[in-house]
Amino acid sequence: MTGPVRRVLVVDDDELLREVAKASLELVAGWSVSTAASGVEAHEKARVEHPDAIMLDVMMPGQDGPSTFAALRRDAATHDIPVIYLTAKNNTLGWTGEGLAGVIAKPFDAMRLSAQVSALLGWPD
Template sequence: MSGVTEQVRRVLVVDDDELLREVAKASLELVAGWEVSTASSGQEAEEMAREQHPDLIMLDVMMPGQDGPTTFARLREDERTEDIPVVFLTAKNNTEGWQGSGVAGVIAKPFDAMRLAAQVSRLLGWDA
């Protein structure tokens, strides 16, 4: 690393699938050098977002209990988390309904682990 002014991004990955969380975490840490924490539910994600205030939340759409869209709405209602960009992770084919909803982007599952960081960076306008 050049050490100039490289910023380490902090990302919260939220998915009820443990394997997906671990693949995303490993990918973002190894490929991009980001700090990644994980949560398995919407409620856990809300708590962690308030405590950690990550640079990004990658949020599964379909989870038991509190789903991604509900979690997203609750994050937007809380002044401590309202400004955190959220990217939905989804296996659904139709993602058009989320355009203009304040969601920073949508990434289809399954994703390419080697290209995940670049895909996120592109969505958010971050330098890769």
């Protein structure tokens, strides 16, 4: 592997999905992955860890993905971190915003996840 080790924060209220995404990104791409189970936890971790990207579930109890995204954008410590939505929703038209790099549909292909993330963020493979 060449280049820097990418650091990604995966946020989802589904523990199994977090673990599958973490294992996939670490084993296939060699990235460093941390996880969060809620929007509030994600914001706290993003402030401390300042990952290269955040993969953010749209539908979560409490603070949902769009609310978390808005909070990240308002915070000077996290406003520049690119965000990719993870969603099972079919209609994602109109989902835009400064720093929203794209959308990945769930369920995702674990073997292709790192390639999808890299393509959305313009990272070399």
